[in-house]
Amino acid sequence: MRPASLLSALIAGLVFGIGLIVSGMANPAKVLGFLDLAGAWDPSLALVMAGAIAVGLLGFRLAKGRSTSLLGEPMKLPTATRIDRRLVLGSLAFGVGWGLAGYCPGPALVALGSGQRPALLFVAAMLFGMGLFDWLERRA
Secondary structure (H helix, E strand, O other): OOOHHHHHHHHHHHHHHHHHHHHHHOOOOHHHHHHHHOOOOHHHHHHHHHHHHHHHHHHHHHOOOEEEEOOOEEOOOOOOOOHHHHHHHHHHHHHHHHHHHHHHHHHHHHHHHOOOOOHHHHHHHHHHHHHHHHHHHOOO
16 A cells, blocks of 8 residues: 555544544443333434444445545445345344444444453454454365
């Protein structure tokens, strides 16, 4: 990657992380409050998701049909459209982990960076799971 692309990625990551902190999404109690439909439901995560979807739709709309980014890097947009067993099982595993811990990968890294000790266990388990998946994929 070129230096401009690396700087762009750093700035995007910082904006994403700051957004997670400001919105409270790095706090697992906030996320679990959203998932508690039968209790004291907190709809704020739905608003954060709606905002993220709007930004994402705009970004994908601008990227559609381009072969390179504004910084000259090749575009690597998703091409898969099939819903298969692996996607469903992976989504279920993600959802169960999210519901149990209150973290998903982005907020977990932000929480780890801000010194939240429970995030360390989640990130370690996440890295172990990613490594296990990679190892199993290479064996297959």
